[in-house]
Amino acid sequence: MEKDLRRGSARVLILAMLAEKPMYGYQIAKELKRRSKGYFVFKEGTLYPALHGLEKEGLLTSEWDVVDKGPSRKYYHLTQEGRKVLAAGTREWATFSRRLLSILGDKQSEPASG
C-alpha cells in the first residue's frame, strides 16, 4: 500500500518541484530525496519516462543548457497547463489526506474489540 501511495503521488511531486524553478532530471531526484528526508527514493532511471510523459502531455517543456565547461543538462520548465494540473492535483491530495485522516482518527479513538 505504501508503494502504491508513493507511486500515485509521482506526477504531482514532479510538477511541484518544477513549480519552484526549472530543474534537470538528476537535480529533481536529489531534491525529492533531500526534502522528503529519504522517503521518496526511487529508481532514478524511471524518472525520465515520467518526465517525458509529462512533456508529451504538454505539462512541461524542456531545453538543453549547453555549457563550454562542465556537463550539459536538459532543464524542464512547468507550463501554464502544468500549473493548472498541479493546482488541481494539490487540492485532490489535500482532500484525500483530510478525509483519510478523519476516518483513521475515528478508528484510532475506538477501543480494540476483544
Add this chain to the structure above:
Amino acid sequence: MNKHPQSTGTCPDPPTSKQKIQRYLSEIASQLNLDPTRKQDIVEELRSHLEEATAELRAGGLGEEESLAAAIRKFGSSREVGRMLNRLHGEPLWMKVGLAILPGLFALLGSYGLFSALPGGKMGEAVQHVGLIFICVLVIAAGLASERRLPVWSYPAWGLLLLRMWLGFPWPSVDQPGSFWTVAPPLLMLGGLATIAGISGYQAWRSPGLRSCRPALPLLSLIILIAGAFPAASIVAYRDADWGSIFLAMLPLFLWWMGLLVLPVVIGLPLALRSGVVAGLTVVAAQYVVVEELFDPAYGILIWTSNYGAVRLLSALPALAFLIAPPVSVLLSRQTKARFWGLVLPPLLGLLSLWLIRTTALQSTGIEGVAQSSLTHGVGGAQLVALLAVAGLVDHRVGPRRGARAGSINNAASGSISSSWAVDERRA
C-alpha cells in the same frame, strides 16, 4: 528546444567509466524503436545523469568501480528503463514490418506464377518484373520521405532492386566469343561496387568502433579469389583446350558470379556502418532470395519424387524463410545476437540446400564425371565459406563478448521496476 550537445564536456571521468556508461546506455538504446535523432537526445540526457551521479559518489569517497556500480544500481535495470522509454516513445512496428516484407512477398508470389494468370502471357511477365522494381522503388522512396534517411525496413527493397538490376544484364554465354559489349555492363557495375567497397572499407578502417571490420578488406579479396575458382575449375576441366580462350570466354561469367557474391557484402557494409551490422546483413538475406535456384529447387527434388505438390511445398519453405524471417527478426528482436542469427541463418540454410541440390542435379554443362562434381562442389562450397566468413566476422563484432560485458554491469543494477514510478524499498 535546443539540440542535444555534440559532446558531453563532463567531469573528467576516466575512459574506462565512460566506456562502461556507454555500454549501459547502448543496452537501453537498443530497445528504443525510434528515429536516431530522438534516440540520441534521450541517450545524452541519461548519460548526463549517470556521469554526474558517478562523479558525486566519487567525490563522496567511493572508488571508480564502486561509484559507477552504485550509480547504475540507483538508476535501475537497463532493460526496464529501455522498455519504459520505448513504451512511451516507440513507434509502431507493424507498418515497418509490412513494408520490409512487401517486396519479398511480391517476388515470391511472382515466382509462383501468380501474375502469369493475367490475360496475355507477356502481361504477367511484365507485371512480375516491372511490378517488383516499382514496389522496391516505392518502399525506398517512402523511407527517404518519412525518415530522410535509409531506414532498416527499406534494406530488403534495396537488396532486391540492386540484384534485379544485376540480373538484368544479359547472361554471359560461354559458347560465344567474349566481346567488349558482353563484358562492359558487368565490368562497369563492378567498378561502381569496387568504389563503394573502397569507400566503406576506408570508413571502417578509420572508425574506432568498427576495428573488427578491418578484416573486411582481405575478406573481400578472399571472396574474389573464391569466385575465380569457378573459371579456374573450368579451365582445369577442359584439359586439352586453349586456356587463354577458355578464360576469355569465362570472363563475363566470372564477373557476373563475382558480382553476385560481392554485391551483398559491398552494399551491406556501408549500410552496416550507418545502422549497425545486422541491418546491413538484411541486404544480404534479401539479395540471395532473388537468385532463381533458391525459389526453384524443384529440379533436384524431382529426381527423387514425382509428387508436384510436395515439390511446390518444399520449394516454398526456403523462400519464406528468406523473405519473411530476416526482416521480422531484425525489426522485432531486442537482442543483437538474435537479430544477427535471424538474418544469417536463413541464407546459410538456403545456400546449403542449393549446394545439396546442385550436387544431386546433373545439369548438362558439357563437363562430365569428376570435373563436374568438383565444379559444383567447389562453387557451392565457396559460397558457404564466404558467408560463414561474413557471419563469423559479424558475430565477433556483435556477439556474446559484448553481451557478456553489458550483462556484468546490469548485474550490479539490481532491483526491478514495475511501473512508471518505482520506489526503492529501502529508506535512507
